[in-house]
Amino acid sequence: MEQDKLLTLVFTFLLLCLTVIDTASDAANKGVYKVRVYSSGVPCIIVQADIYLYLTYQTSDSEKDVVVHVPTSSTADTAVSTCDTYIATAGMSVPAQLLRINLYHMAGWTIDLGFTEDKRFKTEGKEFTLFQVNVTANFSSDPSSFPNAKYPTQSYNLHIDPNNLSDLSGSIYADIGNSYYCPSEQKYAINDDVAYIKFKLTTIQAYMKSASFGPKQVCPSDENTTDLVPIIVGSALAGLIVLTLVVYLIYRTFLPEEVLNLVNPDSHFGSDSGNELSKDDILERF
Numbered sequence: 329m330e331q332d333k334l335l336t337l338v339f340t341f342l343l344l345c346l347t348v349i350d351t352a353s354d355a356a357n358k359g360v361y362k363v364r365v366y367s368s369g370v371p372c373i374i375v376q377a378d379i380y381l382y383l384t385y386q387t388s389d390s391e392k393d394v395v396v397h398v399p400t401s402s403t404a405d406t407a408v409s410t411c412d413t414y415i416a417t418a419g420m421s422v423p424a425q426l427l428r429i430n431l432y433h434m435a436g437w438t439i440d441l442g443f444t445e446d447k448r449f450k451t452e453g454k455e456f457t458l459f460q461v462n463v464t465a466n467f468s469s470d471p472s473s474f475p476n477a478k479y480p481t482q483s484y485n486l487h488i489d490p491n492n493l494s495d496l497s498g499s500i501y502a503d504i505g506n507s508y509y510c511p512s513e514q515k516y517a518i519n520d521d522v523a524y525i526k527f528k529l530t531t532i533q534a535y536m537k538s539a540s541f542g543p544k545q546v547c548p549s550d551e552n553t554t555d556l557v558p559i560i561v562g563s564a565l566a567g568l569i570v571l572t573l574v575v576y577l578i579y580r581t582f583l584p585e586e587v588l589n590l591v592n593p594d595s596h597f598g599s600d601s602g603n604e605l606s607k608d609d610i611l612e613r614f
């Protein structure tokens with residue numbers, strides 16, 4: 329039994345280690361971008377995600393597709409990012425919060441993420457949504473990775489139409505005070521056929537009032553998987569306990585009775601009688 333207990337402990341420990349390692353590697357695999365209220369330092373936007381850009385750029389005679397992984401050491405541009413602004417777009421002036429990400433060691437590469445709680449974007453005044461994504465790519469920054477670029481820089485802007493929400497705006501939103509949570513990969517069009525953005529390991533919250541994420545609102549594609557994890561772990565542990573018990577009981581049935589009584593002398597005969605029973609007496613009684 330002692331050995332089985334030990335086995336259960338070791339197994340549980342390994343499971344815990346795996347969970348910790350998994351969480352730690354996730355943390356290293358994504359960027360963290362914060363926009364803070366200038367006066368108080370409290371964040372209004374936190375974006376945690378591993379981001380990829382899928383861009384098509386013009387070359388002198390044709391075009392070329394590239395995939396750019398946003399370095400996880402990229403940072404929020406504190407000069408441009410803001411908790412309180414208006415973004416002029418599609419003939420509207422939209423009250424917004426803006427995060428600009430400067431790609432690490434890639435001069436002139438930026439991603440602008442605009443959030444709003446404006447009712448024109450179907451927020452019903454109680455949700456925030458990511459309504460605007462603009463990417464600026466400086467292909468001249470690295471001619472070996474982006475050969476033959478016709479223009480030194482190209483911009484890719486999400487087309488905005490409140491009457492026909494973009495796939496992205498219709499997907500990345502949450503109630504004010506909550507965070508949007510989506511570990512799985514999600515790829516969205518910025519400009520159909522020429523620019524896409526992919527988010528992974530994502531937690532996003534805008535219009536924040538405190539320093540840490542609110543309750544998670546899980547995206548549809550992760551709802552089932554996140555529910556499954558505790559169930560799987562729980563079942564595995566329960567199974568292991570049952571297995572341990574069964575193995576122990578089988579093991580016990582193979583032990584001669586003398587050994588059983590040696591191991592656990594009190595189990596069958598109360599010591600309250602005070603009588604020292606001889607081995608023969610014991611055998612007689614069964």
Ligand SMILES: *[C@@H]1O[C@H](CO)[C@@H](O)[C@H](O)[C@H]1NC(C)=O
Pocket residue numbers: 415416417418426440442460461462485
């Ligand atoms: C993104 O691009 C659109 C179209 O050029 C522009 O109207 C809008 O102001 C830009 N948004 C930001 C946050 O710069």
Ligand SMILES: *[C@@H]1O[C@H](CO)[C@@H](O)[C@H](O)[C@H]1NC(C)=O
Pocket residue numbers: 435436437466468469470481
């Ligand atoms: C684009 O990259 C080139 C080369 O690194 C740099 O000289 C230029 O200033 C960059 N453009 C912008 C807009 O940052």
Ligand SMILES: *[C@@H]1O[C@H](CO)[C@@H](O)[C@H](O)[C@H]1NC(C)=O
Pocket residue numbers: 492494
């Ligand atoms: C809505 O937008 C999508 C893609 O952005 C487009 O394919 C579709 O035609 C638009 N629908 C309407 C009714 O404008």
